[in-house]
Amino acid sequence: MKLDLRYSTLKEKDFDSKEFDKKIKEIHDKLHSEDTSAGTTWANWPETYDKKEFNKILKLAKEIEKNADALLVIGIGGSYLGAKAGMDMLAPKKQKVEIIFAGTNFDYNDLDAKLEYLKNKDVYVNVVSKSGTTVEILSTLNIVERFLKNKYKGDYKSRLIFTTDKEKGYLRERANLEGIETLSVPDNMGGRFSVLSAVGLLPFAAAGINVKKIMEGALSAYNDLLTSQIELNPAYKYAIYRYLINKKLGKKIELFASFASNLTSFGAWLVQLFNESEGKDGKGLFVSSLAYSTDLHSVGQFIQQGTPMIAETFIDVKTPLKDNTLTNIPLSSPIKFLDGKTMNEVNRAGFEGTVKAHTEANVPIAILEVDSICEETYGYMVYFFELACGTSGYLLGVNPFNQPGVEQYKAHMKQLLKSN
Numbered sequence: 224m225k226l227d228l229r230y231s232t233l234k235e236k237d238f239d240s241k242e243f244d245k246k247i248k249e250i251h252d253k254l255h256s257e258d259t260s261a262g263t264t265w266a267n268w269p270e271t272y273d274k275k276e277f278n279k280i281l282k283l284a285k286e287i288e289k290n291a292d293a294l295l296v297i298g299i300g301g302s303y304l305g306a307k308a309g310m311d312m313l314a315p316k317k318q319k320v321e322i323i324f325a326g327t328n329f330d331y332n333d334l335d336a337k338l339e340y341l342k343n344k345d346v347y348v349n350v351v352s353k354s355g356t357t358v359e360i361l362s363t364l365n366i367v368e369r370f371l372k373n374k375y376k377g378d379y380k381s382r383l384i385f386t387t388d389k390e391k392g393y394l395r396e397r398a399n400l401e402g403i404e405t406l407s408v409p410d411n412m413g414g415r416f417s418v419l420s421a422v423g424l425l426p427f428a429a430a431g432i433n434v435k436k437i438m439e440g441a442l443s444a445y446n447d448l449l450t451s452q453i454e455l456n457p458a459y460k461y462a463i464y465r466y467l468i469n470k471k472l473g474k475k476i477e478l479f480a481s482f483a484s485n486l487t488s489f490g491a492w493l494v495q496l497f498n499e500s501e502g503k504d505g506k507g508l509f510v511s512s513l514a515y516s517t518d519l520h521s522v523g524q525f526i527q528q529g530t531p532m533i534a535e536t537f538i539d540v541k542t543p544l545k546d547n548t549l550t551n552i553p554l555s556s557p558i559k560f561l562d563g564k565t566m567n568e569v570n571r572a573g574f575e576g577t578v579k580a581h582t583e584a585n586v587p588i589a590i591l592e593v594d595s596i597c598e599e600t601y602g603y604m605v606y607f608f609e610l611a612c613g614t615s616g617y618l619l620g621v622n623p624f625n626q627p628g629v630e631q632y633k634a635h636m637k638q639l640l641k642s643n
């Protein structure tokens with residue numbers, strides 16, 4: 224991934240400080256330390272990941288492929304968004320097994336529609352919850368288990384796979400007692416940093432996505448970014464950029480945007496990764512994600528002329544998978560000037576035109592370039608942003624690996640339900 228800061232409104236010398244050099248070296252050592260108790264297992268994961276568990280994932284994916292048309296994945300937050308992002312970027316046209324996500328809300332209409340769709344299909348259910356206590360997940364499971372029992376009678380538990388903590392929690396205890404198949408969420412790896420574990424890899428493998436290539440992509444990011452020298456490490460440089468737009472330029476919001484529509488769910492994963500990691504102690508940039516050019520027609524006006532609190536980060540995919548040429552446009556058409564141009568050329572002009580317009584409006588812009596979307600790029604991008612996010616959180620002086628605010632809402636909700 225290449226980081227282009229030409230339009231950042233910052234100067235090279237802003238990055239040039241002994242203080243940053245020292246801080247980044249400290250953060251680098253902390254993230255890559257063998258002691259992962261701070262929540263940093265993900266940082267060396269592309270090299271250290273559990274190969275035995277990886278083979279189990281491949282085996283289970285084969286079993287699902289043999290016995291099912293669909294895999295219903297029940298998860299939320301970090302146990303959902305990364306997998307959804309990968310599916311939307313990489314899913315083959317003719318998927319071996321269809322992946323359907325549930326448990327992402329409390330809306331029964333949504334779940335009912337999914338179960339109705341699955342009524343005449345063979346199904347496996349993968350429940351993904353590190354804690355094993357999340358209400359969305361357990362309430363969805365309750366209804367889905369009834370659905371499975373109806374369908375497969377006494378044998379229904381052979382259709383369940385729990386991805387959860389290695390040792391503790393309700394799901395782990397149930398699996399041990401009832402002989403339900405399990406995969407593990409690694410120790411010291413929070414949900415939003417877990418997609419390269421069984422959390423994402425089982426749905427990917429079941430769908431026929433090459434998970435070996437995903438891990439190879441993550442490993443090449445790990446190797447490329449294994450230096451504490453800021454100039455050689457675009458993830459660290461990008462983290463400093465985020466710090467500077469907040470502290471030096473006073474920006475409050477970072478908008479991720481892309482002209483590649485299959486990155487929309489990846490944007491949602493980024494929104495969680497950064498907001499949940501950094502938004503604490505009254506600090507952090509609020510992160511949102513937009514799909515261009517669609518959203519230029521809704522929020523483009525604000526970015527251009529509204530309260531000047533926004534910075535934009537573009538993910539620029541250089542080579543799209545497909546393209547088509549516009550031909551035979553009538554003379555009278557307002558788009559006659561596009562005759563002979565490809566859709567990708569038009570999209571690129573849209574991107575460049577947007578960068579120009581927003582630069583004229585003094586919006587700081589960072590561009591992260593990727594060549595194309597494939598399994599390796601996905602693995603690379605996931606690791607790049609995890610590293611940038613962990614670093615950025617530590618630069619801000621917050622703990623990037625907890626989420627006390629989210630825990631609070633869960634506690635209040637449980638209390639309300641218990642007392643009514």
Ligand code: PA5
Nearest residue numbers: 300301302352353354357414415
């Ligand atoms: O990133 C996180 O830690 C959270 O978003 C969790 O993934 C989310 O709250 C779901 O938790 P769990 O996997 O324990 O059900």
